[in-house]
Amino acid sequence: MKIQPSLVVLTLVNLGVLAFSLAGLRPVNAQGAPAVLRGRGLEIVDDQGRVRASISVMPAGKSAAGDAYPETVLLRLITERGRPSVKISATEAASGLSFAGPTGTKDTYLILEAKGNTSSLRLRNEDGREQIVKP
Secondary structure: OOOOHHHHHHHHHHHHHHHHHHHHOOOOOOOOOOOOOOOOEEEEEOOOOOEEEEEEEEOOEEOOOOOEEOOEEEEEEEOOOOOEEEEEEEOOOEEEEEEEOOOOOOOOEEEEEEEOOEEEEEEEOOOOOEEEEOO
């Protein structure tokens, strides 16, 4: 069996290309993790695709009653039934934290608020009993 010179040359060229390719390879390293995650909002969803937590910036505007409200950063923690039970909000003029009662309640809540130069804690039960604590 006679080996053709063109096959020998082609094999040598392929070996040369392979050696050149392997010599130029460097280990692939993941780039460093970014220091900041940026976006206009963030939602965390459960296995069924329901939003369970969110952080968003709410634009300034007017309520249905015509009262002006400022731009607000709002964090919500939401139950499996869709009730936002924990809220943390921040504006230039005030910040607050609220806890709502379980699904099926309307008037069970706790609100901790710092507004201007004052702060307060409001506790309310479903039976309508309420206590406001101010320093």
